[in-house]
Amino acid sequence: MLPIFVIAKITLQEGIRKKAVLGGVLLAAAFVTLYGLGMYFVMRDLNVPERFVNPDVFRDAVSGQLLAAALNVAGMLTALVAIFTSAGAIATEVEQNTLHAIIPKPLMRWQVLVGKCCGLGAMSAAFAIATTVALLTLTWLFAGFFSWSGLQSALLLGLLGILLSCVTVCASTLLSTLTAGVTVIMLYGLAMVGGMVEQLGVLLDNQVMQNIGIIASLLLPSDALWRMAAQRLNVQELAILAGGPFEGFSQPSLFMLAWALLYITFAVLLGVRVFARKDL
């Protein structure tokens, strides 16, 4: 087996054993269960106003709003799992000298770093996709609302997990475990606030505010990825519950998707460069 896959496999196995992942999975399970219950009761007790000729449109709109709100939470949970599991990927192993037994083996340092990105990225992506698919399934079961593009949303949230894992692993080559985690969480928060400012800017027709949001997305395209995921569900027009009152006015272009992929590549390359020169 290639060294990258050996490292990726071991990283994945180790990540699954971590309490942060277990906590994330338990929280996600509780959240999905609550969502299912909520959706069930809303659909059972929903009174469709008489002015709606086709009650299915109203029901789809309500379930869509709930789904968009749930997707926002799924995005946040994915971010937390990705950041907490990746913050110590290199830093903790340097602090604990675990790498001393690995680096002298016949493999290159870049293979260790890329293997860790692959393992942690796969874990975060699997978490995001599983959570999103569970939400879509419950929505279909209880509300009868289904959209194939929801699977694209799941993949986009998976990409969000990969993005944050790779960025955090990169930070972990430069900073201590705690500092790396805090730094990426702050960056993630900044991007989220930037996204809200951008939406307000669209609402108020203020170009400066819109530019601030775009710059925040360039700093870390996590919020842009989440909004693209919500857009794929075709629920953003009514999703006033989703991530505050400002979702749904402006949607990121495909350029942001390309930027996210480039960003992941840059983060991995920077991590490789720093790790290749690091004294252990």
Place this chain on the structure above:
Amino acid sequence: MPELAVTTQQLRKVYGTTPAVASLDLAVPTGEIFGFLGPNGAGKSTCVKMLLGLVFPTGGSGTLLGAPLGDHRIKARIGFLPEQFRFHEWFTAREFLDFHGQLYGMSGKQRKRHIADVLALVNLERAAAQQLRTFSKGMLQRIGIAQAVLHDPELIFLDEPTSALDPIGRRLVRDIIRQLKAEKKTVFLNSHLLSEVEAVCDRVAIIQRGEVVRDGTLDELLASRRLLDVQAQGMSESTLERVKARWELAAHEGNRLTLALTDPDDVPHVVSMLVAAGAAVHHVELRHESLEDLFVRTVDDTGA
């Protein structure tokens, strides 16, 4: 196979403005057990880390098995037990060795056979299915040695391999090192336990502030000086002064003194001088200098 398994030329590491290794010149012949000694902070671990690619040298050069430092092709022929080793403790012993076997690029068949062999070698067969977190320090050190020799390397670095072991464990490691020597392997042993080093090493180097201050085969280093332990009552200050004027006083405590002799035939002269001065001589023993004596003398002479 090259004649020298490890060489360094003016190998240097500086952290900021502080030199951890000033300028290290080493030559370790292939097939020998080499003891790498020095007081705390002398730069031993930094040197080992530079040889193994964990730390990048500030200057100088070196070779491992004839290849320049940093050549990745050579890594498959090298084994390493780190000093402050920490392993993934959720592994069982067998899983742990399997993981390291995969990193060495061993096939499934090879891993199966070698894992059974090394578990037997370090006497951990019964703990094969046990998680590492349940291991004692000594067991962890033994499984660490197992991963270092798993792939049948030609050159093995052991950094403090017996620090956590009880006397039985130490004997086991001593036997493993002797077995490796019998298989013509080269062992680079970094240890504070001088009696262990003396028992197994062919050659040693003592470093101080990142420079070799003494090196050679143990026979050369220890045969050149004889020590005479004397226990005598009634030695006056003037008697001691007369003894010191003629021979080197290596140690003195109460009624015991140790003299360094260049000529073993001086023993009767020492005894005669003490008796003539009125001292009652109870015990006299001529012995070779131990590695510990040599180490302490070298470190004292070079100003630790």
